Amino acid sequence: MAIYKFTLPLTDEQVKSLKVGDNIYVTGKIVTARDDAHKHALAMYNKGETLPVDFKTLGIYHAGPIMAKNENDEWYMVAGGPTTSNRMEIFQDTFIEAFGSNLIIGKGGMGARTTAAMHKFGAVYGMFTGGAALLAANQVKEVVEVHWFDILGMPECLWVLQVEEFGPLMIGIDAHGNNFFTENEKITMAKKPEAYKIVEQALEAVK
Amino acid sequence: MSEQVSLEKVIEDVAVELLRISATNLPTDVFNAMKDIKSRAKTDSSLLQITNIIDDATLARDESKPMCQDTGIVSFVLKIGDDFPLKSKLKDILIAATRRATKEIPLRPNTVDLFLGNPGDNVGYRGHIPYFYIDIIPGDKLKITAMTKGGGSSNIAKLGMLKPGLGLDGALKFAIDAVAEAGPAGCPPYRVGIGIGGGEDMCMNFAKKALLRPIGKRHEDPKVAILEEAVMEACNILPIGPMGVGDGDTVIDVNINLAARHPASLPVGIVMSCWALRHGSAIISRDGTFEYKDYLE
Numbered sequence: 001m002a003i004y005k006f007t008l009p010l011t012d013e014q015v016k017s018l019k020v021g022d023n024i025y026v027t028g029k030i031v032t033a034r035d036d037a038h039k040h041a042l043a044m045y046n047k048g049e050t051l052p053v054d055f056k057t058l059g060i061y062h063a064g065p066i067m068a069k070n071e072n073d074e075w076y077m078v079a080g081g082p083t084t085s086n087r088m089e090i091f092q093d094t095f096i097e098a099f100g101s102n103l104i105i106g107k108g109g110m111g112a113r114t115t116a117a118m119h120k121f122g123a124v125y126g127m128f129t130g131g132a133a134l135l136a137a138n139q140v141k142e143v144v145e146v147h148w149f150d151i152l153g154m155p156e157c158l159w160v161l162q163v164e165e166f167g168p169l170m171i172g173i174d175a176h177g178n179n180f181f182t183e184n185e186k187i188t189m190a191k192k193p194e195a196y197k198i199v200e201q202a203l204e205a206v207k
Numbered sequence: 208m209s210e211q212v213s214l215e216k217v218i219e220d221v222a223v224e225l226l227r228i229s230a231t232n233l234p235t236d237v238f239n240a241m242k243d244i245k246s247r248a249k250t251d252s253s254l255l256q257i258t259n260i261i262d263d264a265t266l267a268r269d270e271s272k273p274m275c276q277d278t279g280i281v282s283f284v285l286k287i288g289d290d291f292p293l294k295s296k297l298k299d300i301l302i303a304a305t306r307r308a309t310k311e312i313p314l315r316p317n318t319v320d321l322f323l324g325n326p327g328d329n330v331g332y333r334g335h336i337p338y339f340y341i342d343i344i345p346g347d348k349l350k351i352t353a354m355t356k357g358g359g360s361s362n363i364a365k366l367g368m369l370k371p372g373l374g375l376d377g378a379l380k381f382a383i384d385a386v387a388e389a390g391p392a393g394c395p396p397y398r399v400g401i402g403i404g405g406g407e408d409m410c411m412n413f414a415k416k417a418l419l420r421p422i423g424k425r426h427e428d429p430k431v432a433i434l435e436e437a438v439m440e441a442c443n444i445l446p447i448g449p450m451g452v453g454d455g456d457t458v459i460d461v462n463i464n465l466a467a468r469h470p471a472s473l474p475v476g477i478v479m480s481c482w483a484l485r486h487g488s489a490i491i492s493r494d495g496t497f498e499y500k501d502y503l504e
Contacts, residue, residue, distance in 0.1 A: 001251055023255055066276045066315045078313065079276040081263075084359050084392060107450065108359075108392045129259035130359065130394035130450055131275040131483045134266040153325055155276075155315060168255045170452060181391060184453045188387050188445050195387075195441035199379045202437030206430040 005165065008103070009057045010124075015102050018124050018171050020180040025167035026126075029144060029160060030059035030105065034083050036156040038091035040148060045098045052147040053160060055099035061128075062088055062106030063136070064155030067143070075143040077161070079133035082107040085125070093117035109172045109181025119177040126169025139166045210495075214293065215300055217495045218349070222304035224499070225353035226281065227312050228487030230273040233264040234501055236422040237398075237459065237484050244396060244449065244456045252452040260449065260482050275483045277357035278314040281305050281329055281337040284354070284419070286503070290347035292493055297349070298339060305329050305337045314355070340412070350503050352419060352488040360393035360481040366411060369473040378403050378475045379438055385477040386442045386458065391451020394481035398422075398459045399442065402476035404466035410476035413464035418480050421502045422460050435461050449482070459484070 001021045006014055008028025018024070031053055033041065044051055065080030085106030088095075092104065092114040102123040104114070107130035118124060128136065145160040172180045233241075241261050248254040267274035283301050287294060308314055309329045318331035326332060344350070365385040369377050382401050389397070402413030425432035439461040448455035459482070468474065491497040 003251070021252060023252060064276065064315070066273065066278075066313060068313065079273045079315075081276055083277070084362070086392065107394065109390075109451065127391075127450065129256050129263070130391075131277075131357070131481055132259045132263035133274060133276040134270065134272055135259055135263045137272075138266070153316075153327075168259070170252050170255070170450075180453070181451060184446060184451065185390050187453075188390060188447060191445050192383060192387055195383050195444055196380050198441040198444070199383065199434070199437050200376065202433055203376055203379070206433050 003168070008059050010102050012122055015122050015124055015175050018174050020171050020174050020178045022171045023168040024126060024171065025165040026059060026103070026169065027164050027166070028059070028162070029057070030061045030163055030166065031055070031161070032061045032063045032065060032080070032159040034062055034064050034156055035087055036152045037148065037158055038088055038095055040152065042091060042094060042098065053145070053158060055101045058101070058160065059103040059105055060101050062104070065159060067154055067159065075146060077137040077140045077143065080136045080140065081131050081133035082128045084108045085110050089114055096121050096123050105169055109179070111182065115173050115177060115179045115182070118173050118175055122175045124171055124175055125173035126167070127172045128167065128169055136166070139163050211292065214493070214495050215296070217497060218293070218297065218300050218491060219304045219307070221489050221491060221497050222283070222301050222351065222353060223308045223311060225351060225487040225489055226304070226308035226314065226355060227271065228499065229353045229355045229485045230278050230312055230314060231267045231271050232487070233267065233274060233483065233485070236501070238264055240422050240459045241482065248449070248455045250452070250454040253448050253455040256449040256452055257455065273312065273314065275357055276315055277359065278317065279355040279357050280317060281314070282340065282354045283337055284340045284352040284416070286342045286344045286350035288344055288346040288348045290493065291349045293349070301337060301339070302330055317358070340416070347493045349491045350488070351491065352486055352503060354486045356485065357481055357483065360397070360479050363389035363393040363479055364411070365477040366407060367475040368407060369475055371468070371471065371473045373473060375434070378473060379434060381475050382438055382477050383441050386479070387445055389479060390447055393479055394483070395447055395451060396449055396456050396459045396482050398480040398484045399438070399461045400478040401438070401461065401463045402478070403463065403474070404468040405474060406469070406472065407474050409466060410474040411478060412476070413466060414476035414478035417462035417464045418478060418484065419486060419502070420462050426463055431463050431465060435463050
């Protein structure tokens with residue numbers, strides 16, 4: 001396990017160097033995208049339409065932030081922790097293939113389809129602390145652009161953000177086919193009989 | 208008339224403040240539980256995650272901002288005294304408070320209508336939200352708890368209509384299964400509420416209300432108290448830990464609420480909260496004086 005600080009976009013070498021369990025901090029541009037944004041982006045891609053951002057150069061952040069405008073009518077992030085990534089499992093592999101994104105940020109981990117795509121196309125998944133919305137907002141230095149606000153609304157639209165030392169992101173899926181969360185799920189399930197035993201003993205005691 | 212208008216204003220103002228407290232101020236006992244968990248963290252990943260959680264909760268309290276962007280589907284637990292002068296009108300007042308809090312705090316607009324989209328006010332188009340759990344109590348006071356529970360931890364709730372033959376053993380193992388299956392998905396460490404008995408809706412309700420007990424407060428029945436501790440111990444040997452990094456405490460506390468069951472049914476409800484276990488309470492008297500509380504009762 002190691003801790004790294006990187007500038008975005010990640011290079012192929014950086015992506016390859018990362019292993020599950022490493023923690024990284026990233027500086028550069030990321031873009032929020034959750035359910036509707038993934039769906040909308042892929043629909044546009046499939047129709048051959050031009051996307052408003054280049055997802056290849058941006059860290060993709062599964063998040064639906066609370067945003068507000070300051071006295072100069074400029075957007076800023078009030079709170080913006082990650083949302084549950086697994087909802088994007090149905091889109092992420094085709095998204096990575098279509099746009100070439102190599103860093104996905106979220107929480108809770110993702111499944112086999114995403115793991116396979118990350119292995120094949122060279123990408124990693126970094127977990128930001130779920131719920132740590134103000135830490136995330138503090139690491140956002142500027143709201144660079146906003147797209148699709150009118151059609152998708154505040155939580156679902158694309159917020160392009162300049163971030164500084166955004167993290168720690170624990171690498172949950174690396175580019176070598178390893179998935180920390182699905183492996184840990186197996187270990188967790190294997191531990192259940194031992195957990196059951198504690199309850200059985202307590203029930204015996206209160207009989 | 209003017210007295211009533213001012214009482215209405217007090218309730219609305221207090222409710223807005225309760226939503227602010229709930230969204231921005233992690234209850235002290237939950238905060239302390241996080242610090243205890245940090246002291247037990249063994250790996251870098253676990254330490255980084257629990258440190259982030261504590262730092263985020265500290266920022267939220269200091270800056271009076273929502274600790275998590277997901278401020279949930281707003282709900283209020285109301286205990287209305289027999290002699291409290293306002294009753295059905297309370298709903299309108301608290302709906303107004305929810306709209307105001309959404310703008311003032313702000314809360315994220317979460318009420319999505321399947322046909323009409325998101326009205327942006329946390330109230331929605333069809334009634335029902337904010338949701339009210341209403342009870343009537345002796346006396347002349349109104350007791351309110353506001354909850355802003357996030358959607359991620361609601362998605363890991365479980366209902367089991369178990370075969371009665373499985374008994375308490377089956378019910379408690381169902382709870383362990385629910386925590387194991389949740390894994391990192393609902394932002395652990397979790398607070399776990401277990402409702403057993405009643406019916407399919409009641410057990411979920413009991414489970415949710417179990418989340419409103421102070422940390423460490425055991426069930427009044429010593430047998431149930433032992434089982435609460437056993438389930439907690441059992442869940443904490445599962446290698447999930449803060450944000451699912453595989454090391455450290457998985458649950459903050461476990462609370463059980465029991466009710467009678469139908470002879471043919473063993474309903475078990477499991478409701479979990481993420482680490483950001485958020486609520487705020489107040490007691491309002493009929494003369495308009497009020498007092499904020501960490502917990503009611």
